[in-house]
Amino acid sequence: MTSVKVALQRRLAAFLSDPIEGAPEGAVAVAPATLVAAAEVLKTASEHSLPVLVWGGGTHQGIGGRVDPAIVLSTARLDSIVDWQPEDMTVVAEAGVRIADLEERLAERGQTTVLPETPGDATVGGVIAAGISGFRRLRYGPTRDRMLEVDLITGDGRAIRGGGRVVKNVTGYDLPRLATGSFGSLGLIGRVCLKLWPLPEAQRTVTLAQPQSDYGYRPLAVIEERHQVRVYLAGTSAEIEARTAELGGSHEEGWWWPDPLEGLIGLSLRIAPRLLADILEQMPSSWSYQALPGVGEVRIGVRDFDPETMSALRRWAESRGGALVLTDAPASVYSTFDAWGAVPAGMELQRRVVARFDPDRIVNPGRLPGGL
Numbered sequence: 313m314t315s316v317k318v319a320l321q322r323r324l325a326a327f328l329s330d331p332i333e334g335a336p337e338g339a340v341a342v343a344p345a346t347l348v349a350a351a352e353v354l355k356t357a358s359e360h361s362l363p364v365l366v367w368g369g370g371t372h373q374g375i376g377g378r379v380d381p382a383i384v385l386s387t388a389r390l391d392s393i394v395d396w397q398p399e400d401m402t403v404v405a406e407a408g409v410r411i412a413d414l415e416e417r418l419a420e421r422g423q424t425t426v427l428p429e430t431p432g433d434a435t436v437g438g439v440i441a442a443g444i445s446g447f448r449r450l451r452y453g454p455t456r457d458r459m460l461e462v463d464l465i466t467g468d469g470r471a472i473r474g475g476g477r478v479v480k481n482v483t484g485y486d487l488p489r490l491a492t493g494s495f496g497s498l499g500l501i502g503r504v505c506l507k508l509w510p511l512p513e514a515q516r517t518v519t520l521a522q523p524q525s526d527y528g529y530r531p532l533a534v535i536e537e538r539h540q541v542r543v544y545l546a547g548t549s550a551e552i553e554a555r556t557a558e559l560g561g562s563h564e565e566g567w568w569w570p571d572p573l574e575g576l577i578g579l580s581l582r583i584a585p586r587l588l589a590d591i592l593e594q595m596p597s598s599w600s601y602q603a604l605p606g607v608g609e610v611r612i613g614v615r616d617f618d619p620e621t622m623s624a625l626r627r628w629a630e631s632r633g634g635a636l637v638l639t640d641a642p643a644s645v646y647s648t649f650d651a652w653g654a655v656p657a658g659m660e661l662q663r664r665v666v667a668r669f670d671p672d673r674i675v676n677p678g679r680l681p682g683g684l
Contacts, residue, residue: 320382323356334370335384345389347465347502354500355469357383358672364467366496366676368408368438371431374578374640375442376495376651376679387437390502398423401508402460402477407437407501423508426452429569437501443493447533447544447569450606452509459488461505464498467670477505490665496676497684498669512546517568519543520561523589527605528555535570536592536603542570573600573613578640579622581610583629591628596621608634617641619649626653652681659684 320340321328329343344350357364365381367373387408395404398421405414411431418424427439428446440462445454461475464487474487491501520541527534533544543559544567545552556563583591585608592603592610600613614622626636630653638651656662659682666673666684678684 317382320356320360320362324353324383327353329386329388332367332370332384332386334373335367335386336365336379336381339365339381339384341384341386343386343389347390347463347471350385350390350500350502351465351469351471353383353385353469354465354467354675357674358468358670361672362674363677364675366437366441366500368435368441369410369431369433371434372438372442372444372639375637376676377683378643378646379676379679385500387435387500390437393417394503395505398508400477401510402505403508404461404503404505405436406503407435409436410434411436411439418508419511422511424511425458425506426509427455427458427506429567430572432572436504436506440492440504441494441496441501443495447535447604450534450604451530451532451546456489456492458506459492459504460507462488462491462501463503464491464500464669465502466499467672467675471502475505495679497666497680499675512548514545514547514549514552515567516545516552516556516563516565517542518545518556518559518561518563520559523605524559528558531555532567534605536588536605537570538601542568570602573602573611575600575613575615576642577614577617577645578638579612579614580637580639581612581625581629581634582637583608583610583632583634587632587634591625594625594628611639617645617649622649630654655682 317340324342327342327344327349329341332341342353344353362382363379364383364385365379367384367386390406390408392406393409394406411427411434415424426446426448428444440455443455460477463473465471491498523536523541527543531543532546535542545555585606588603588605588608595601602611629636635653663684
């Protein structure tokens, strides 16, 4: 054990945790139980220029560049539902709250966050930091639309709050939206206030054999897979019956969401919705996918690393204003196939914004496009 690691363990002794499964080996693992403690960890790391990897449920660590941390900061102890106001349709949760646990609690009063439907061990902070949206984005919009307020611990240990629990309250940075999809580059997302939606009276999944040009009036979600299409309906019982009859196909009561795609390599293709049919026709037959019409995303599972085909698909997407992003892969793949692809326009502005929140660039360094 190096002298630096020993000294760091002594300095952060009050926050140390057991090794975190799946996290990089050799780093000091900490799990602060309060935002004040998390601020102390990040302040210490910034003072000594030590890179920090934030770790929630570990389910989205495959997205973005690799981080070689001195400290792994787990949000496992930041796991409280701080405030729930069913009448106001809001909930305040700490970063380490598992989405599955939060949804189970909210369902007691017929409410939902509309965060991803098959979260596994994903946490509130992790999903927001990664900017992951659920299948219901077609009806309710992306995850950033859930965000009303955020408590953030910056890279140098400052505690800041942005947004508010009422509408039309933002001046300056719209921090809740800015933090969504930031991959920790602004610091630790410690606590958020989320807008809630009521669960509908009736829920139904309709399965079709072939894609259609029109899935009717405002479906909740549509998922096109290689051999079937699932259309998710929500509303009153009468509405559901009428729309099921229009669509045809078979149906089941409730929402039957597909499992996450299994495979050694996960990809996310983001493209204009009007181009979705074009790319599905070119998809290699060995690749599994879940395409989201109206949204413009295709989630892809690939069992064998094929850099030539993946690069060709990335060039096609980028030439049309889209992107192909690695979401999960063996470590060796990241060394030969960039996680993000082409550096986006406005990168210099992004660097300046990040520098305001993390001046020493210690939280998840290198995770963003361009190695930021």
